[in-house]
Ligand code: AOF
C-alpha cells in the first residue's frame with residue numbers, strides 16, 4: 001500500500017534529486033531521504049558522476065541513526081560495483097528495515113537492487129511517484145537502454161513558423177528573455193548540434209554565455225561535404241568547448257586537414273538514400289561518448305531530418321510575435337504528411353512566457 005506519508009517523503013527525495021539536474025550526466029539525478037520514528041534522519045542526493053550515490057550520502061548524513069530506518073529513494077538502489085560500491089549492500093549493512101523507491105533502474109548493468117534487498121528480508125515497496133521520478137531521468141533512461149542521447153529540437157520562430165528571412169538573416173527573432181532561456185538550455189545539455197547551413201549563415205559560437213556557469217557543451221556540426229570554413233567560430237575560436245564535425249564518407253581529405261586543430265574532431269559516417277548523414281550513426285557516436293542530452297538548434301533541414309526519422313524526443317520552440325512570410329526559411333523542412341492527424345504532436349506541454357515571446361515545450365511521445 002502506498003500511503004500519503006510515503007508519497008510525501010518521496011516528494012522530498014525528488015526535490016533533493018532535482019538539485020543534481022544538469023550536473024550528474026551521464027549519470028541520473030537521484031535523491032534519498034532516511035526516516036526513523038517519523039523523523040527525517042538523513043538526506044542525500046547525487047551531485048556528480050563518479051561521486052557517491054544519493055543513498056550513500058543519505059546514509060552518511062544519518063550515521064548511527066540509520067539502523068531500523070526507512071530509506072526513500074527516487075531510483076531503485078544499484079546492485080553493482082561500478083565507480084562506487086553497490087548501494088544495495090550499503091543499505092543492508094546500515095540496518096535499514098524498509099526500502100521505498102520510485103522508478104526501477106533501467107540500467108541493465110546496475111539494476112536488481114530491489115530484488116536483492118527483498119531477498120535479504122527488507123520490506124521493499126517500488127513505484128511510489130514513479131512517473132515523476134521517470135520524468136526527471138528520461139535522457140538517462142534513453143541512453144542506457146538504446147545507446148542514443150535524448151534529442152531536443154530547439155528553434156526561435158516567427159508566428160508563421162519561420163526561423164530566418166529569405167536572406168538567411170535571423171538576428172533577432174526572439175527577445176532577450178527567450179535568448180537567455182536558450183543559454184540555460186545549453187547549460188543543461190551535454191552537446192549542441194547544428195547543420196553546416198546554420199554555421200555558414202550565422203557563424204554561431206555555440207557556447208553558453210551565462211555568468212558563473214562554466215560548463216560548455218560539446219559542439220556538433222552536421223556537415224556532409226565539410227563546407228565549414230576553417231575561420232568559422234565553432235572551429236577557430238579559442239574556447240573550452242570541443243567541436244565534432246560529422247561528414248560523409250567522400251568529403252575531401254584536404255578540407256578535413258584544414259579543419260583539424262586541437263579540440264576539433266572530424267568523424268565520417270554513412271549517408272542515407274537522400275544524401276543526408278546517417279543520424280543514427282551520429283547519435284551512436286555521441287551516446288558512446290556519454291552525451292546524454294543533445295540540443296539540436298537547427299536549421300530547418302536538420303530539424304526535418306530528425307523528425308522524419310522519428311529520432312527526436314522533445315520539441316522546445318520559442319515563438320515571437322512577428323511575421324516573416326512564406327519566403328522566409330521554414331523551422332522544419334518537409335515532413336511529407338498527408339493529413340494533420342499524422343503530424344508529430346507534443347505531449348505534456350509546458351507553456352512559458354519569455355517577455356513578448358512564448359516558449360512551447362513538449363515530448364514527442366507520451367511517458
Ligand atoms: C548514480 N547516482 O545516486 C544512483 C545511481 O557510474 P557509477 O558506478 O556511479 O554507477 C552509476 C549507476 O548506478 C547508474 O547508471 C544507475 O543505474 C545506478 N544508480 N547512479 O550516479 C545515484 N543511485
Ligand code: ZN
Pocket residue numbers: 053055077078079085086087088
Ligand atoms: Zn548506487
